[in-house]
Amino acid sequence: MSIELTSITKTYGAQKAVDSVTFSAQKGQIVGFLGPNGAGKSTTMKILTGYLKPTEGTVFVNGVDVVTNPVEAQKKIGYLPEHNPLYLDMYVREYLQFRASVYHVEKSAVTDVIEKVGLTAEAHKKIKQLSKGYRQRVGLAAAILHNPEVLILDEPTTGLDPNQLVEIRQLIKELGKDKTVLLSTHIMQEVEAVCDRVILINKGVLVVDKTLEELKTSEKQVIQVTFDYKIEEQFIKQLPNISYFKNTSENNWTLEFESTEDMRPKIFDFAQENGLKILGLHSENKNLENLFQELTK
Structure with a gap:
């Protein structure tokens, strides 16, 4: 494994910034590392780079122990921090030569x-003459200059503007073909466009570690339906595979089902059996943004 974290914990006094986080990643994977502000993402990444030492646990990068041999591990890591630190008075080529x-x-x-x-x-x-997008490119160039794994x-x-977004995403996808990439972002569309896998942490605890394909094929379906008159909950409970329901207004319902089967025909059958007419029906899958909101409330 290129990255291997086992039971990583980081405490500051009585506060646990990271709580027993374990995951691994291998070459050729682009892993989306998600979580709300204060979840422990940046702390975990700083531990992975050797900038911080964990209170407990082990971290290995390409077989090198980051805690006991941080300099050797850092030779194998390229890191672009959130606030991309650059020497603005240096020329681009001069900076990269340095x-x-x-x-x-x-x-x-x-x-x-x-x-x-x-x-x-x-x-x-000079770097200070560059736009935000080009400064990010300089940061990426510096991160990959030593060809890290x-x-x-x-x-x-x-x-970044929309055009720069597309270009940087494409660059990250290219880099991910022969490297292990851990990508922290708040932009869910970016994860869906670039990543193979998603790791989500909340309050320092790992809550999801799945491939993007597994998340997309979730069995959970959400259907919004409007009937022609108000009905009682006891009838809604009769729907097969229903896991959650809410009467959002007089005749409108939000229904959640645990099933890979399309449940819309079942709702039509239910309406016919109970003498109801359906005035509106909308189906939506649980996308990454829905999942993020659900797990980090």
Whole structure:
């Protein structure tokens, strides 16, 4: 495994920022790392990079113990923090050459990475002259300059315009073909567009670890239905596979079902059997945004 965290806990006094988090990820995976503000995402990523030491637990990156040998582990990690720290008075190429010297990387790698992230036309400019999107590219270039096996990206697309979003997402997908990518973001559409797998933490505790495909094929269905007159709950309970229901207004109901079968025909049958007419019906799947809201309330 490229990343392996086992029972990671981080406490600050009486507060547990991270509580017994365990997960692993392998080469070729792009993992969406989700959670509300204060959930423990940034703390977990800082532990993974060796910036923070866990109170308990073990962390390995490509077989290297991050706690006991952080410098060796950091050679295998590329990290783009949320507030992308850059030397704004340096030129793009100058900055990346400086980073190359820190990593003892050949300067020829700078030209390669500039081309890879689409900075060729901007390489002669000072970083402070660049837009937010191009500064993010500089941060990504710095993160992948030493060709790390693991890439950790904390909110890499914050503040980008729609065109820049598409370009950076495509770049991340390309990088994810031969690296392990851990991507923290609040943008659910980004996860659905880029990631293979989702890890969700809330209040420091891991609550979901599933592939995107598993989440998309969830058995839970939500159906909004409007009948022509008010009916009692005791009749709604007769619907097969129903797991939750709510009378949202006089004749309107929100119905949830646990089934892979399309439940709309069952609702039509139910209406006919009870002498009802259906004035409106809308079906929706539990998408990632619904799941996030449900699990982090």
